[in-house]
Amino acid sequence: MVAAALLLCGCGAGEPDARKPGRTPTASASEAAAATTSATVEADIRAGTAAGGFDEPRFTRSGANGEFAPCVRTALVSTAEVPDPKDTARLAAEMKRRGWSQTMSWTEDGMQMLSLRKTPWTLDVGGATISKDQPTIPQGEMPEDFTGLVLSVADRDCLDRTYARLRS
Numbered sequence: 001m002v003a004a005a006l007l008l009c010g011c012g013a014g015e016p017d018a019r020k021p022g023r024t025p026t027a028s029a030s031e032a033a034a035a036t037t038s039a040t041v042e043a044d045i046r047a048g049t050a051a052g053g054f055d056e057p058r059f060t061r062s063g064a065n066g067e068f069a070p071c072v073r074t075a076l077v078s079t080a081e082v083p084d085p086k087d088t089a090r091l092a093a094e095m096k097r098r099g100w101s102q103t104m105s106w107t108e109d110g111m112q113m114l115s116l117r118k119t120p121w122t123l124d125v126g127g128a129t130i131s132k133d134q135p136t137i138p139q140g141e142m143p144e145d146f147t148g149l150v151l152s153v154a155d156r157d158c159l160d161r162t163y164a165r166l167r168s
Contacts, residue, residue, distance in 0.1 A: 083127030
């Protein structure tokens with residue numbers, strides 16, 4: 001279950017509705033389009049990890065995601081110990097300040113989990129020690145067990161488009 005929750009990560013593709021022919025962009029549509037770029041999402045994650053007192057995240061893509069790889073990203077932040085829930089709460093507070101809404105928070109198998117959403121993006125954050133054999137870590141990324149945060153972000157629209165393309 002933890003592996004499934006952390007496997008999704010993200011990047012955007014496609015043309016925002018505000019830029020399609022025949023539509024006049026409004027200020028809110030322009031802001032929404034800007035909010036959906038992978039660069040903006042990465043900036044939000046960097047600000048969130050900084051607010052939590054964590055080191056700079058390292059963003060990766062995993063070939064294990066196959067056709068969905070363009071839609072998903074993982075960010076890893078190594079820590080000396082399992083992240084303190086108070087630090088993760090500060091990360092979440094910064095993400096909320098940046099327009100993300102918290103959809104869930106839970107603990108599973110000793111891992112503190114947090115899920116946030118900023119349409120069309122979803123972000124799952126997990127803090128724990130993870131075995132190098134765990135499928136949440138991109139192959140070849142960790143030569144040993146990993147302690148820290150795993151932040152998985154997915155562009156849901158990109159995932160939907162890819163799924164539709166694969167079905168046709």
